[in-house]
Amino acid sequence: xxxxxxxxxxxxxxxxxxxxxxxxxxxxxxxxxxxxxxxxxxxxxxxxxxxxxxxxxxxxxxxxxxxxxxxxxxxxxxxxxxxxxxxxxxxxxxxxxxxxxxxxxxxxxxxxxxxxxxxxxxxxxxxxxxxxxxxxxxxxxxxxxxxxxxxxxxxxxxxxxxxxxxxxxxxxxxxxxxxxxxxxxxxxxxxxxxxxxxxxxxxxxxxxxxxxxxxx
Numbered sequence: 001x002x003x004x005x006x007x008x009x010x011x012x013x014x015x016x017x018x019x020x021x022x023x024x025x026x027x028x029x030x031x032x033x034x035x036x037x038x039x040x041x042x043x044x045x046x047x048x049x050x051x052x053x054x055x056x057x058x059x060x061x062x063x064x065x066x067x068x069x070x071x072x073x074x075x076x077x078x079x080x081x082x083x084x085x086x087x088x089x090x091x092x093x094x095x096x097x098x099x100x101x102x103x104x105x106x107x108x109x110x111x112x113x114x115x116x117x118x119x120x121x122x123x124x125x126x127x128x129x130x131x132x133x134x135x136x137x138x139x140x141x142x143x144x145x146x147x148x149x150x151x152x153x154x155x156x157x158x159x160x161x162x163x164x165x166x167x168x169x170x171x172x173x174x175x176x177x178x179x180x181x182x183x184x185x186x187x188x189x190x191x192x193x194x195x196x197x198x199x200x201x202x203x204x205x206x207x208x209x210x211x212x213x214x215x216x
Contacts, residue, residue, distance in 0.1 A: 016123035107156035
């Protein structure tokens, strides 16, 4: 009996890997055929966020705060620190300015991988929340419901982080679907909703209406 239960669990996990794997593969495929980031259709706003990542590394305030986009260039700055580990700020800036396409591709890869991991986690949480595989797969399909999402997800700009925040929000809602879950841990769910809402709004103000979804 235990062996059969374990076999079913592993089979469910395998199914829940399909959608995230497909999402990641599609994003890499689209990026590969989209061309370099300096092209006019990709230039805005990828280079802005690279420059603001460099501003943070140099200790200056970001200049492009209209979205406001804080998590985008914050993660970009952290990634550049890892890429050029141990190098001084001036050396990192010189390397990024000398070859900006490389850090932009790594920023793109970071956002794609985070979206894929979050979608996989969403499937696991939703399966427990709903108690069935099919609703979990339906939740995972959310980023694939619009070609606009796929068009923007592989670019280092706010929409990529907005997608990540939305997937995390769906995961928390799905976790709350378990009978008694919200009543048992109200503070944990409140903190999770607050952190995700903060991430989304700090990325782009248009996320604010989505943050009202749990109240509805």
